[in-house]
Amino acid sequence: MNTLSIVGLQFGDEGKGKITDSLSHQFDYVVRYQGGHNAGHTVYANGQKYVLHVLPTGIVHPHTINVLGTGMVISLDALQKELQGFNVSQLRISDRAHLLFPFHQQLDAQSEQTTTQKIGTTQKGIGPAYQTKTSRIGIRVGSLKDLSRLKLELKQLVSSLGVTFDGDAYVEQMKEFIAKIVPFITDTSYEIYQAYQQKKRILFEGAQGVMLDLDHGTYPYVTSSHPTPSSIPVDIGLPPSYIQEALGIVKAYTTRVGEGPFPTEIFGEEAEKIRKTGNEYGSTTGRPRRIGHLDAVMLQHAIRMTGVNQIAITLLDVLSMVDTIKICVAYELNGQRTQLVPSHASDVAKLKPIYETLPGWKVPIQDCKSFMELPKEAKTYLHRIQSLLGVPIRFISNGPKREQLIERTHHHD
Ligand code: IMP
Secondary structure, three states, X not given: OOEEEEEEOOOOOOOHHHHHHHHHOOOOEEEEOOEOOOOXXXXXXXXXXXXXXXXXXXXXXXXXXXXXOOOEEEEHHHHHHHHOOOOHHHEEEEOOOEEEOHHHHHHHHHXXXXXXXXXXXXXXXXXXXXXXXXXXXXXXXXXXXXXXXXXXXXXXXXXXXXXOOOHHHXXXXXXXXXXXXXXXXXXXXXXXXXXXXXXXXXXXXXXXXHHHOOOOOOOOOOOOOOOOHHHHHHHHHOOHHHOOEEEEEEEOOEEEOOOOOOOOEEOHHHHHHHHHHOOOEOOOOOOEOEEEOEEHXXXXXXXXXXXXXXXXXXOHHHHHHOOEEEEEEEEEEOOEEEOOOOOOHHHHHHOEEEEEEEEXXXXXXXXXXXXXXXXXXXXXXXXXXXXXXXXXXXXXXXXXXXXXXXXXXXXXX
């Protein structure tokens, strides 16, 4: 296995940061391929907590090369802030990735305030930056190599978008930082291709989750990229055959931030207890996350299109305090039972979940070191998830610390 992709199978915030972090030391390259600084990956390293938004989590390991791939939209301001304390020579930035400017962020905030259909975005400018890209008026990272050309392109972009922005002043203000990163701007498709040929180990780090995918999520309440391994070949510029293994990350319950339908959402005391125990507040925006039961139908939808061949269950310890655990195994829509996620958000909002109820375990599990040590009820829950999803559970995260991660070495336990 030379390549592995890690993908969130729900609405983001599945705990990808922790899993990526615990695996990334085994890899030579850690590669982000979509999104931008809307992501928030929490990792613990060198006795410190880092919340990374734009940098791949491998940046905390001095031996890894960290790539910002072509499919990303990159804010220089966010990158500058986050790179402090890290070694820029560990970074490679695609010359074809698009730049996200402060006016994209303003446009995002404005559209959230004025449109009738509020998405609840992170207001980082992600949607507007992708709009600029697909309208073919965007500015790519490679333009940073020639500042007078960059200034000219910025003038044209600002005038096309009809925004007020002093591009010249911005470039002057960022000049020093641009000079620092320019040596690391490169054709990352070629670099990763070569690394692959040299049998280097490459980890593709997904941001957000499949249910936020622009096409396969709950449109329009989605992000503007494709957080699925199928987009890696396009987003990086690689043959599809290079993407061999995919590890799907599944939180033991469901959370969502922002607007949009959420069939298994719960409210009141139970939701509040889970939110508090699981520290379910957005790592990018600090917003309280919405809480719900595990939704096996959405997970089946996500697994079908990603082809993940192993999964990690995260935050299992948070469920130690609930009496019973519900899993949504099918939906009812207009009186009909269905196993499919409808395409229209208003139909998703109408879904009535059909639940299976399992007993809780009601004891702390953060000290368990193996699957065998878990309480019987927790094992039953995990076995049921595995049989509903048809994919082996390889990791179980039972606490926030790095060592609170159980790896299952065989799947018959
Ligand atoms: P945007 O990506 O900022 O445009 O936001 C679109 C939707 O995706 C909103 O519902 C956000 O809350 C959600 N979203 C974006 N990034 C993340 C993330 O990293 N975790 C969870 N939700 C996210």
